[in-house]
Amino acid sequence: ELKVEQNPLFLSMQEGKNYTIYCNYSTTSDRLYWYRQDPGKSLESLFVLLSNGAVKQEGRLMASLDTKARLSTLHITAAVHDLSATYFCAVDKNTGNQFYFGTGTSLTVIP
């Protein structure tokens, strides 16, 4: 069974601070995805990482992928309140048919 694990599950951080969310997965895959979900809302795609060493950045968020370690990170730089949300990583098997989601990291940025 494919497992996707995130840590931490909950993160409370002050505005202006940096932090990293980790995503470990148990299957061979060259593709990893990050999503954001606001409370009561649907999921929004943030990043698509397609190969070992891939790095994507958008504003204060930067995602990276190490396929050998089966690890992706989502780094938050100088957090602001608007980043408060739940962040999910997801992996699809190399067949491309099935998407598996991590448990999510609930981020709260405190002014």
Add this chain to the structure above:
Amino acid sequence: NAGVTQTPKFRILKIGQSMTLQCTQDMNHNYMYWYRQDPGMGLKLIYYSVGAGITDKGEVPNGYNVSRSTTEDFPLRLELAAPSQTSVYFCASRGKGQPYISPLHFGNGTRLTVT
């Protein structure tokens, strides 16, 4: 361009009742998925489809059925609803041609309560 549309948004069912959650997409996507999200949890794959006429089970298919008669529609059927099926259900699709690099596009979800 509406994207992925789910109906209804909310529904309360009594134990043993049946219902169909509707999902339609207008992006001509081959791949479609149904997930459930329990409170404070991640998403679990129920069923998926790689094209019209083709469906397959995901991680948690028991108690559900699907069909895919057209590219656009992927309804999820609940037979004999149980309290354990109380959840938020998300339908999603991804593009054809290059499925390996396409993220999922999600609908807004259906919040289902079984009492």
